[in-house]
Amino acid sequence: MNTRILFVKRPVGWVDESCFAIEQGPEPVAGPQDVLVQALYLSTDPYLRGRMNDGPSYAPGFTLGQPVVSRVVGRVIASNNTGFAVGDYVWGFLDWAERVVAPRGEGLHKIDPSLGPVSLAISALGMPGLTAWVGMMELGKPAPGDTVFISSAAGTVGQLAGQFAKRAGARVVGSAGADHKVAYVLEKCGFDAAFNYKEHDTGEALRELCPRGVDVYFDNVGGTTLEAALGHANVGARFPVCGMISAYNLTEDRGIRNLQMLLSKRITMTGFIVGDHVHKLPAYQARVAPWFARGETVFAEDIVPGIERAPATLIGMFNGEAIGKRLVQVAEDSGR
Numbered sequence: 148m149n150t151r152i153l154f155v156k157r158p159v160g161w162v163d164e165s166c167f168a169i170e171q172g173p174e175p176v177a178g179p180q181d182v183l184v185q186a187l188y189l190s191t192d193p194y195l196r197g198r199m200n201d202g203p204s205y206a207p208g209f210t211l212g213q214p215v216v217s218r219v220v221g222r223v224i225a226s227n228n229t230g231f232a233v234g235d236y237v238w239g240f241l242d243w244a245e246r247v248v249a250p251r252g253e254g255l256h257k258i259d260p261s262l263g264p265v266s267l268a269i270s271a272l273g274m275p276g277l278t279a280w281v282g283m284m285e286l287g288k289p290a291p292g293d294t295v296f297i298s299s300a301a302g303t304v305g306q307l308a309g310q311f312a313k314r315a316g317a318r319v320v321g322s323a324g325a326d327h328k329v330a331y332v333l334e335k336c337g338f339d340a341a342f343n344y345k346e347h348d349t350g351e352a353l354r355e356l357c358p359r360g361v362d363v364y365f366d367n368v369g370g371t372t373l374e375a376a377l378g379h380a381n382v383g384a385r386f387p388v389c390g391m392i393s394a395y396n397l398t399e400d401r402g403i404r405n406l407q408m409l410l411s412k413r414i415t416m417t418g419f420i421v422g423d424h425v426h427k428l429p430a431y432q433a434r435v436a437p438w439f440a441r442g443e444t445v446f447a448e449d450i451v452p453g454i455e456r457a458p459a460t461l462i463g464m465f466n467g468e469a470i471g472k473r474l475v476q477v478a479e480d481s482g483r
């Protein structure tokens with residue numbers, strides 16, 4: 148039997164496990180031109196919360212009664228398509244299922260296992276990594292002498308954005324929701340300073356840790372963290388707006404109180420979606436894969452085994468359980 152995770156209820160406020168159902172279905176069969184994929188890793192991402200709503204989002208909403216869909220790494224186990232061979236590692240936007248058919252192989256991308264563990268294709272060497280690159284390097288434009296502040300600093304995007312800014316010569320300060328996350332970004336990622344925003348007031352921490360103000364704020368969380376960053380911005384600061392996870396599970400829009408700082412400090416605040424930059428992925432991979440191989444850039448994955456634990460793993464990501472990329476391991480494979 149083929150285990151699948153269905154989306155069965157739209158959450159109001161915080162997503163919980165009642166929004167999902169585990170289903171045992173028949174084994175899928177590849178038709179003409181189709182590719183059958185054994186899932187290895189499912190990605191849990193903050194933006195999946197937006198896809199659970201009924202309203203508009205930048206990604207298509209989930210259909211009730213249908214499987215959850217996210218980025219998945221898998222291995223081809225049957226192919227009627229000349230573009231894919233049995234044994235190929237691939238990633239694509241696929242159903243949360245042990246095995247899934249990709250009709251005509253559309254939407255599947257081959258993974259080069261020589262670049263690193265295949266799971267990196269949906270984390271540090273994939274779209275989340277490109278998110279950090281585009282947001283930090285193209286919009287944040289950190290330079291030597293700049294102070295860069297990053298929220299969710301121990302997360303998937305945050306830890307990479309911080310290391311990219313360090314390579315560019317900036318001073319990097321991060322916030323995270325647990326002491327062991329603060330220790331991780333200081334000791335492993337080379338951040339210059341970091342604080343636990345659950346234990347310290349963000350405004351006070353920025354006053355202490357960014358005495359020359361903030362030149363780049365890489366926003367992953369929005370809310371009161373963004374308000375504090377606005378309050379400590381220097382003239383001409385850049386604010387790449389990557390995400391606002393603090394609002395994703397709220398039922399009311401709480402607003403941002405001190406947006407007048409945009410004017411007085413001439414701040415450039417730019418929202419971006421990585422999907423608009425997908426053509427840059429090969430160049431990004433070619434640039435950064437050697438950094439990972441040489442150990443100059445580090446990346447943490449938090450891999451939870453068992454497809455039946457996927458809903459709890461996704462919810463735990465929102466609760467801040469993980470350092471780095473939260474993946475669900477569906478099957479053992481030697482691609483690591």
Ligand SMILES: NC(=O)c1ccc[n+]([C@@H]2O[C@H](COP(=O)([O-])OP(=O)(O)OC[C@H]3O[C@@H](n4cnc5c(N)ncnc54)[C@H](OP(=O)(O)O)[C@@H]3O)[C@@H](O)[C@H]2O)c1
Pocket residue numbers: 192193194275278299300301302303304305322323324325328367368388389390391392393394419420421422464465466467468469471472473
């Ligand atoms: N623009 C794009 O194209 C794009 C692409 C990918 C991701 N994103 C966005 O980038 C952000 C980070 O994504 P990611 O995949 O790297 O996730 P992540 O940071 O690996 O994981 C989410 C983290 O968010 C933190 N968090 C949860 N609730 C919070 C709150 N109320 N206040 C502050 N922090 C909170 C938690 O860490 P703590 O323990 O530190 O609280 C949690 O571990 C998200 O907002 C996401 O939507 C945008």
